[in-house]
Amino acid sequence: DTAVSQTPKYLVTQMGNDKSIKCEQNLGHDTMYWYKQDSKKFLKIMFSYNNKELIINETVPNRFSPKSPDKAHLNLHINSLELGDSAVYFCASSQTGTLSPGTQYFGPGTRLLVL
Amino acid sequence: RKEVEQDPGPFNVPEGATVAFNCTYSNSASQSFFWYRQDCRKEPKLLMSVYSSGNEDGRFTAQLNRASQYISLLIRDSKLSDSATYLCVVNVSPYDKVIFGPGTSLSVIP
Numbered sequence: 001d002t003a004v005s006q007t008p009k010y011l012v013t014q015m016g017n018d019k020s021i022k023c024e025q026n027l028g029h030d031t032m033y034w035y036k037q038d039s040k041k042f043l044k045i046m047f048s049y050n051n052k053e054l055i056i057n058e059t060v061p062n063r064f065s066p067k068s069p070d071k072a073h074l075n076l077h078i079n080s081l082e083l084g085d086s087a088v089y090f091c092a093s094s095q096t097g098t099l100s101p102g103t104q105y106f107g108p109g110t111r112l113l114v115l
Numbered sequence: 116r117k118e119v120e121q122d123p124g125p126f127n128v129p130e131g132a133t134v135a136f137n138c139t140y141s142n143s144a145s146q147s148f149f150w151y152r153q154d155c156r157k158e159p160k161l162l163m164s165v166y167s168s169g170n171e172d173g174r175f176t177a178q179l180n181r182a183s184q185y186i187s188l189l190i191r192d193s194k195l196s197d198s199a200t201y202l203c204v205v206n207v208s209p210y211d212k213v214i215f216g217p218g219t220s221l222s223v224i225p
Contacts, residue, residue, distance in 0.1 A: 033213075035215075040217075041200065041217070041218060042215075042217050042218075043159065043202065043215040043218075044215070045212045045213060045214075045215075048212065050210065055210055056210075056211075056212050058212065090158055090159075096209045096210065097209060098209065099146065099147070099209065100146075100147045100164075100206070100209055101147060101206050101209050101210075101211075101213050102209075103149075103161045103164075104151075104159070104161070104213060106158035106159050106160070107158060108157070108158055109157075109158055
């Protein structure tokens with residue numbers, strides 16, 4: 001049973017297109033995240049949702065729009081894709097405690113290549 | 116200054132060696148600290164949390180020095196399977212962002 005799953009695993013598309021990446025977790029966690037890992041392998045948080053509410057929105061272009069239909073799902077829609085959007089996008093989830101954000105469980109990643 | 120900084124690496128060590136990684140963080144209000152491991156082309160996975168008094172898990176020992184805002188990870192008796200990138204992770208409060216360091220690459224050589 002995959003704890004955090006993402007689809008698709010690979011995405012190759014043209015500049016200017018709109019694409020979505022889906023994420024689902026079956027761990028019963030209350031918080032979900034989207035991270036971007038660029039070619040230099042630096043992992044940066046983009047968004048965080050707690051119980052379907054947006055709690056972290058880093059400096060991300062508004063072409064990126066997350067949507068959380070329920071606690072178990074956090075999808076990422078990207079409009080007007082640009083070359084610089086090429087990266088690996090990781091979804092993660094955790095159970096936020098009173099003192100700690102909790103262990104982050106990551107999905108396998110979506111490798112996005114914009115041509 | 117970056118929020119979380121790590122030794123640039125890469126570290127190339129022979130099997131059986133002891134290797135130490137360092138990490139510094141800039142926000143003195145940070146409360147939670149972790150080490151994650153990321154294998155090539157895979158997702159990051161938690162290696163261990165770091166507690167104030169230091170903690171050990173088998174061959175791995177983590178230390179925290181709040182005064183110096185410094186975290187370390189020591190790996191004893193390195194195995195080939197330890198080859199990976201080790202990410203230092205810091206968090207200020209549970210609903211604040213989790214900040215990943217740039218990672219240190221380790222290659223354990225036969």
